[in-house]
Amino acid sequence: MDWDKLRIFHAVADAGSLTHAGDTLHLSQSAISRQIRSLEDSLDTTLFHRHARGLILTEQGELLFEATRSMNKRLEATAARIRDSEDEVYGEIRVTTTTGFGTLWLAPRLPTLYDRYPDLKIDLMLEERVLDLAMREADVAIRMKEPSQADLIRRRLMNIRMRLYASAEYVAERGIPETLEDLSEHRLICQNANAAQVQAGGVLVQHLLTYDIRSTLTVNNYYGVLQAVRSNLGIGVLPDYLTEDFPQLIRVFPEVESAEVPVFLAYPEELRHSKRVAVFRDFVTEEIIAYRKRQASENLLAAREA
Template sequence: MNWDDVRIFLAVQRAGTLRGAAQFLKVDQTTVGRRLAGLEHCLGSRLFLRTTGGLVLTDAGRQVLETAEGMERMAVSFERLSEGKDKRVAGEVKVTTTDALAVDFVVPAIENLKAQYPEVKVLLNTSTRLLDLARREADIAVRTLRPEQPDLIVRQLGNWEVGLYASQRYLESHGEPQQGEGFKGHDIALYQQGVTVRQDDTLAGEPLGEGRVVAELDSSLLLATFVRAGLALGELPSYLAQRDPELVRVWPKRKRTNPYEAWMVLHQDLAHTARVRVVVEAIAEAFTSA
């Protein structure tokens, strides 16, 4: 069985469409369809059914999925082990993080890195989806949650209080909210459901009951931008206020129980790869300097 055909099978299974798989693999959609048909012919079974919601696995497809994923793990492990002995400070390094951490820390780290190691190319992804390091979707992840997988190297980069913030413009227009009134007469910006585990039905411990939720956003960067624009109150990590004099901490003594954390994560097989190591050091230095 051809490993490239198995990669296509897995990409189709994860994307649910030939087009999505083609975009992920950076090949033509016709090629994906042809290689998938070849694999089905080789196995003598249909692997997918076409539905209104996309392609779904048949019973035969489900039976080969575990084997295909095992082949993928072996291939990725072989690739990582071979790269671990690469001493050249050159080549691509895939980094995934949130948009806010990218703007505030990772992009400045890349800027400093390029001056010293111009042959290192950083591929930066700020998708809200957590990319899988085990499948080499990324080499380095900078995340706000600590992962638990045993084969990953984890390093804490930062830890900040999460407080309630507003812009000077907002406070001049709306005044400061009164504790115990549930944000009566005030506009609130929140994360969309599922974006973070830190959010509940309170802000800085105050119930939201009387407030107007005027925006639900899917990233820290958008939330901070919304608050800076004077459009609403919102919870932000404290480091943002240190950089922006326009932001004012409301109720300075009150904070969210769970802090805002930043963790750097990479697979242990890549820890000694030269190009990965210099990117790790540059990102860590950017957080230390901040």
């Protein structure tokens, strides 16, 4: 298959018109049209439905566009890796993690990384779905469980637990429940037990729901749970890494928590020598080490005061 024709097809499919693709490729509309017709002839299929408002991909065109889009991403990533050098760090790095961890822990710390490497471009993809690193859906993943793929480099960052928290204002107005049975007088804010989330969090929520809780608010990520707790709506199930950045949260039921949840950073073996991946990995590791040290100091201080 002719690579040049595929490049032109991709530009047309991406732009949705011959005119816009021509502006990008610096080719005439007639030249692009000839290349598309030639590609369609070689494949013995129609790739576009043509109408007055532009071009729409046929089913076969959608399949080819999906392939060229994947090829284009891999080529861009390869070009960026080739440009990596010992002295310069620039280009795009695609990072995937959960909505909660990405918005509440990672994003607030990124200014430090950008101060060091102002030419770095980070594409932060926040979703509960596990993206396929081997298929280059992302370059680096921070996941709440150990990755199962064999060809990944992985590093365990820390362990977290899900615990119960309320705002100071809520506690001042409604008080702290003394037993789990007292939760019936409060609203529980959590992720839906059947939603995509870490298993330990789901198990804790299912346990809490065995009590006669009359009012609940379920949200599909921890960012939403946190905002509801800060709005004094009730008692929320939240990861313990939030307590450093949100010290106004008050822990409810200190003896109640989920099992430990391991947090892993992973990336494909083929990116082992990427400078962009290395600086991101080292940055996150430094932040985690500093976080652990602060946690240890706070725990020691609390033990002495007790």
